[in-house]
Amino acid sequence: MAVALLLLTLLLFSLCHALPREAIFDAADVLSDSGFVSMALTLEIVAQTLLQQSHSATVFAPSDSAFKKSGQPSLDLLRFHLAPLPLPPATLRQLTPGSRIPTLFPGQSLTVTSSDNSLVSVNNVKLTDSPIYDDGFLLVYGLDKFFDPTFQFNTPTPNSDSSCSAKNHTDSFDQAIQTLKTGGYSAMASFLGMQLSGVAEQSGITVFAPADDMLMNRIGDLGDYPSFFRRHIVPCRILWNDLVDLGDGTELPTFLEGFAINITRSDGVLILNGVPVFFPDVFFNDRVVVHGVSDVLSPQVNQPHVHEDQEILFDPSEF
Incomplete structure (x- = not known):
């Protein structure tokens, strides 16, 4: 327990450092x-x-011809081309069409429109096959035109899986952890790895993962870590197409006793305890589903007292 908390402390401390100025100038030189x-x-x-x-970021860089055609972009349009998390090619190619990528433009996200081993497009704009610049924390992809903030994507309806049962696929739990680490969810990945690795056959879990940037100022004392992470994990495997079918007012139990996640909607956006889901199906396999959320999940005003067990983070028998 003490080792796990120490590792999380070191991880979160390392995430507090902003991108070095030198990295930005190096990326500019390469561009x-x-x-x-x-x-x-x-x-x-x-x-x-x-x-x-931001401790990490992905920049989508329009070409010189795009600047010549569109003129100098507004500050908001520039923010729309900056994502506050690292997105290496392997991560982008794992994202299904319809997956959302957060940006620094408040309330606006990018949408993956195609992804495979040879082509990734976002908002119907093809990215360069590999980053122009990549130091592990700052990545830059090239574009032949600017993203359109008014772009709308019609999400295809995937085949529905049972939301509360495991399937006989061969994907490993380690893949979920690796996807989280490379996608800007390192804190949640480390917690899952320390607490769930080695657990035998599981009935399935759903993780609602805040990005690392959202965790910097939201976790206080070491004693808060167990309850904090437990309230973001549901003992049931719920894919996105099953999640959106749940009605307003539905409550999902979590691994923190007394803490439930309440589902509502606002202008068609799915809201969990007041926090939007912005990155559905970040990862899913036979045991784990991960959805990205825009902030940490807090108790609702009328929610009963939450029992914060600081000794046992997960009981493997619960799976």
């Missing part, structure tokens, strides 16, 4: 050398301010 001069200059001017609170 300029690669023929993205306009975005290189823009990045040098605005990125330090826009990314000063």
